[in-house]
Amino acid sequence: MTAQLIDGLALSKQLRGEAAARAAALTAQGKQPGLAVVLVGDNPASQVYVRNKVKACEEAGIHSRLEKYDASMTEAELLARVDALNNDPTIHGILVQLPLPRHIDDHKVIESISPAKDVDGFHIASAGALVVGEPGFKACTPYGCMKMLESIGMKDLRAKHAVVIGRSNIVGKPMALMLLAANATVTVCHSGTADLGAMTRQADVIVAAVGKRNVLTADMVKPGAVVIDVGMNRNDEGKLCGDVDFDGVRQVAGWITPVPGGVGPMTIAMLLVNTLESAERAATSA
Numbered sequence: 001m002t003a004q005l006i007d008g009l010a011l012s013k014q015l016r017g018e019a020a021a022r023a024a025a026l027t028a029q030g031k032q033p034g035l036a037v038v039l040v041g042d043n044p045a046s047q048v049y050v051r052n053k054v055k056a057c058e059e060a061g062i063h064s065r066l067e068k069y070d071a072s073m074t075e076a077e078l079l080a081r082v083d084a085l086n087n088d089p090t091i092h093g094i095l096v097q098l099p100l101p102r103h104i105d106d107h108k109v110i111e112s113i114s115p116a117k118d119v120d121g122f123h124i125a126s127a128g129a130l131v132v133g134e135p136g137f138k139a140c141t142p143y144g145c146m147k148m149l150e151s152i153g154m155k156d157l158r159a160k161h162a163v164v165i166g167r168s169n170i171v172g173k174p175m176a177l178m179l180l181a182a183n184a185t186v187t188v189c190h191s192g193t194a195d196l197g198a199m200t201r202q203a204d205v206i207v208a209a210v211g212k213r214n215v216l217t218a219d220m221v222k223p224g225a226v227v228i229d230v231g232m233n234r235n236d237e238g239k240l241c242g243d244v245d246f247d248g249v250r251q252v253a254g255w256i257t258p259v260p261g262g263v264g265p266m267t268i269a270m271l272l273v274n275t276l277e278s279a280e281r282a283a284t285s286a
């Protein structure tokens with residue numbers, strides 16, 4: 001028996017369709033939602049992601065503004081741009097693409113974004129809201145993973161054990177908190193975990209967010225488990241691949257997400273959803 005695929009591309013299209021309907025309703029009131037994407041430097045991967053985000057906005061009827069700057073931009077200049085976007089009423093979401101050049105403190109830049117426009121969900125206010133269970137923008141990648149679980153009837157994870165591999169502020173940590181909020185029993189693994197396989201073999205749900213190929217192999221997976229692959233790596237042929245040994249793990253798992261066509265497109269869909277949420281809040285408070 002091989003695992004069933006969770007088709008992130010198809011699910012993201014559905015969510016983007018819903019987003020487009022909400023965007024059209026706002027635009028009809030003269031309140032078109034707007035997203036600003038700020039890219040500093042010429043990281044080739046970032047260029048692709050940013051283009052995909054802008055294209056998704058266009059398709060959904062969300063106004064998008066792409067601001068590209070040279071890698072030599074100073075931190076002060078970037079903070080001034082964020083400040084201008086914070087005060088721009090046509091912009092409801094601000095995304096500063098990471099990584100930033102080394103001379104710029106990304107933490108400082110993220111904290112300069114108005115929490116009301118933090119559609120990435122990276123601001124301390126958004127992270128804190130998630131910790132205490134208050135409303136706030138959810139980080140797009142883990143939010144997308146939760147939508148994927150929901151799509152296979154796993155919205156409530158009571159009595160399930162979820163194992164997250166990775167503890168970054170943008171993926172692993174918020175992922176663990178969202179799974180916890182969905183009533184899962186959660187284990188977070190990282191580079192200091194002694195026996196990763198011993199942990200993952202207990203899991204009903206595994207989320208791999210490491211950034212290394214073949215971190216999760218078939219022998220580490222309980223038969224029937226749900227496997228979500230956040231990783232974005234290149235294999236020896238230069239092809240995009242995740243953290244999971246897909247061909248091996250799909251023989252054991254119950255459900256698995258592909259790379260590409262899995263979590264990546266969902267991240268972009270949730271960015272649009274967050275931008276709409278922000279624009280709708282602005283429209284009702286105006």
Ligand SMILES: NC(=O)C1=CN([C@@H]2O[C@H](COP(=O)(O)OP(=O)(O)OC[C@H]3O[C@@H](n4cnc5c(N)ncnc54)[C@H](OP(=O)(O)O)[C@@H]3O)[C@@H](O)[C@H]2O)C=CC1
Binds near residue numbers: 165166191209232
């Ligand atoms: N599909 C999408 O939309 C997105 C994909 N990504 C991808 O997801 C992956 C993770 O991203 P991100 O969280 O930013 O990465 P980070 O590098 O910030 O975090 C990686 C985490 O993996 C842990 N780790 C490293 N090696 C091991 C190991 N051998 N066993 C267990 N844990 C390990 C690290 O542990 P420690 O903390 O101890 O160092 C760290 O917590 C990357 O491939 C990235 O490209 C990221 C964002 C969005």
Ligand SMILES: Nc1nc(=O)c2c([nH]1)NC[C@@H]1CN(c3ccc(C(=O)N[C@@H](CCC(=O)O)C(=O)O)cc3)C=[N+]21
Binds near residue numbers: 097120261262268
């Ligand atoms: N402020 C900020 N917010 C982010 O959300 C953010 C970021 N910085 N920096 C980089 C990571 C990475 N990320 C991805 C989004 C979509 C795909 C995606 O759509 N992937 C396609 C394939 C794309 C391709 O062909 O290369 C897929 O998996 O099918 C991948 C990765 C968002 N990130």
